[in-house]
Amino acid sequence: MPLDGESWRRYFDRFEREAWRFEAQPTYTMPREQENVARFLRGEPKPADHKARWHERVRGYIGSGRRVGRVRIVRRPLTDYQRYQFAWGVPGNIAAGEDIRVLDVTREDFGLPLPGRDWWMFDGSRIAHLSHRPDGTQIGREAYEGDPAPYREWQRTALAHAVPFEEYMRAQAG
Secondary structure (H helix, E strand, O other): OEOOHHHHHHHHHOOOOEEEEEEOOOOOOOHHHHHHHHHHHOOOOOOOOOOHHHHHHHHHHHHOOOEEEEEEEEOOOOOHHHHHHHHHHHHHHHHHOOEEEEEEOOOOOOOOOOOOOEEEEEOOOEEEEEEEOOOOOEEEEEEEOOOOHHHHHHHHHHHHHOEEHHHHHHHHHO
8 A cells, every 4th residue: 555645644653652664775865855965065054943843743752652763774985865864864863752773784794684675664563665766766655564573573683783873973983
């Protein structure tokens, strides 16, 4: 079942305990972010209201006792988009209450059994696939109707090997 617009918002918002995302793409080409990515790359300051709507939503989820988290797969060197997210996006998401972790798969021998596509998992049982073009443009979201057990295992594996964002950044700076 395709999930667009309001149907996506309803599908997302009805989680009761946890919304969790697996992010595998090295870059995301989202029209509403392009100007901010360009600002970041030009060295301009971050707008005060950067991602304010998402932060408000996350604070609402957290305030109602729910959790929001994600693991982002990276391979060094980071893409321009990843550098933008790590400087401008992720810190605000964490301040709003999101648990964000990084799984660096730069080493060729890393070899974890993880999928190469992005997805959200809600309450360990509902899955939404996110489809992207090779340039990172999202072209669709679709509810997955199959067995969620592999997704729970992929989540467990990703979380077991990822580190909190702040720890990753400290290690990169040191």
